[in-house]
Amino acid sequence: MxxxxxxxxxxxAPFYIYDGKIISEQASVLRKTFPGFGLLFSVKANPFPPVLKKMASLGIGADAASAKEVGLALEAGIPAENIYYSCPAPTREDIAQVIGKCHIIADSFHELSLLEEAASECGRNLSVGLRIHPDFTLNGSPQIPSKFGIDESLVWKTDFSEKYPHLTIHGLHIHIRSQILDTEKLARYYDNVLDLAVKLQNFLGTKLDYINFGGGVGKVYDKTRQSPLDYEKLREVVSCSISKHKSDLSAQLLLESGRFLACxxxxxxxxxxxxxxxxxxxxxxxxxxxxxxxxxxxxxxxxxxxxxxxxxxxxxxxxxxxxxxxxxxxxxxxxxxxxxxxxxxxxxxxxxxxxxxxxxxxxxxxxxxxxxxxxxxxxxxxxxxxxxxxxxxxxx
CATH class of the missing domain: 2.40.37.10 (Lyase, Ornithine Decarboxylase; Chain A, domain 1)
Structure with missing residues (x-):
């Protein structure tokens, strides 16, 4: 007060007050739960420049959903190698603004075509990530249609090197939903993502540089009805899953969070x-x-x-x-x-x-x-x- x-x-009034000390505390929880992971802050959650500068000071990267957000992250001091741009439908103009300033994660075949066109015009090879809409779900139920990513079944039918000769897929991005407060569901999700990463590497014949698990880690809004995640248990199951895949994967593991870090x-x-x-x-x-x-x-x-x-x-x-x-x-x-x-x-x-x-x-x-x-x-x-x-x- x-x-x-x-x-x-x-x-x-009215006004908002943001407390940087709380951001530091939340970041510490994530780092203890996911040791070795790179953390990304979802810029769309709070693009206020002092908040972004606080993230930069903590070594947290940016999940950017627009060309403007890429610019905001750079202005806040987040280095280009720690900015990951993922948009459901970027335009040719959007791509021109972000290319060379961040990692680009393609969300569709059309976006891959735009990236191929841009790389070809520059006369160079471009490393990109791929967002996949996986066959698996959090609850084990049948998958539903989504406007996000490329359906997994279509990935295995595509010859990426032939169709996009100037692109190399070096990253995987999966995100199903946010605000999950069930440790078991998250554990299965991370394991499924790692399995898919191994399958994608084998299919492409190249090693992945990064695996972006998206968001998911929830926070409690209502203490009378919700229970927080068991962070110790989550750390154990995630470490076990990583160990299981250690011989196959050498990629940087990434976790996005907007709500958990800043809410x-x-x-x-x-x-x-x-x-x-x-x-x-x-x-x-x-x-x-x-x-x-x-x-x-x-x-x-x-x-x-x-x-x-x-x-x-x-x-x-x-x-x-x-x-x-x-x-x-x-x-x-x-x-x-x-x-x-x-x-x-x-x-x-x-x-x-x-x-x-x-x-x-x-x-x-x-x-x-x-x-x-x-x-x-x-x-x-x-x-x-x-x-x-x-x-x-x-x-x-």
Whole structure:
């Protein structure tokens, strides 16, 4: 709260505060759980330059989903060899902007054709990664169609050296879903990815330089309903799987994380601008609800259709069991059950319903936790032409 008080002396709400110390702590957890792995931060989770500079200072690379994100990572001090560019459908212009500035992971046959064209024009061979949509799933169920990657079955039918003579595939990227809190599922997933990597090497006749496992490692939002991963057990099973494949693979192992590294570092701070009572319900109207911190608003919108479970397809816009610690910074010792609503001209601009908080007054601040990832970058900031939330970074 000290940081909030310090900032509010000079700056009006709404604003975000990001704590670099928490990022360091989360990075330490991942490094202990995955020793020897290279860590990548998903830039789309939080592209705020001080956050990216913190990642760079910790030796964390970048998972970039656009040419702009490649540029942001470079500007933050992340070296080109630690930036991995993966986009579902890059254009020829996108490729021209990133080529030579990062590792490029091809997501489709069309992208491979664009890369072949670019390499041919430069008169050189280009090393690329390949994102595969694997036959295996997390639950052992049949695989479903996806807009991401090339279906595994199609990979084995393709003569890459003949079709793309200026390209050499030296990397593998797999990502099925995020926010997994089941150690056994993750263990099977990593083992399956390594098996696929060996199969791909044998098929291509070349050694892979890197294997990108994508994201997956989840974090707890709601302590009453979710349990954290058993990191010690996860470390054991991952080490066992790596040892099993050690004679076949010499590639750098990579793990992406946006949410795990940054989610807990962020707090969203807004202000009560009105209090209304309607048909027995109390509304705290705050500055910049959906157009400041959109995820809790979207969760409320989905509640009638998905009351207990948010499917993986909604990520990262909505997360299963989203739950935010909401505090009214009030001097009152009383509590009150209220709806917290933004001040947009939309009935859907509701951040929380029937939440018990300290009894507030107009002018009091309201804080939301878990605002360090997929928060500012997801909000429809331009709707209603309201002032934008500010962002602040502390590292004490």
């Amino acid at each position: 000290h940081a909030i008080e310090k900032i509010r002396e000079k700056h009006p 807990d570092c962020g707090t969203y701070v807004t202000e009560i601008v009105d209090i209304k009572r309607s048909h027995g319900k109390t509304f705290y109207i705050v500055k910049n609800g959906a157009n400041g911190f959109f995820k809790p608003v979207l969760r409320q919108m989905l509640l009638p259709f998905q009351p207990d479970h948010i499917g993986a397809s909604y990520e990262p816009f909505a997360t299963e069991n989203d739950h935010y610690e909401i505090n009214v910074l009030s001097e009152s010792s009383e509590t009150e059950v209220v709806d917290i609503a933004g001040h947009l001209c939309s009935g859907a601009d509701i951040m929380a319903k029937d939440v018990a908080v300290k009894k507030g007054n107009i002018g009091d601040f309201v804080t939301f936790s878990h605002a360090g990832s997929y928060a500012y970058s997801l909000a429809p900031l331009l709707f209603s032409s309201q002032p934008l939330p500010q962002q602040f970074f502390i590292d004490e």
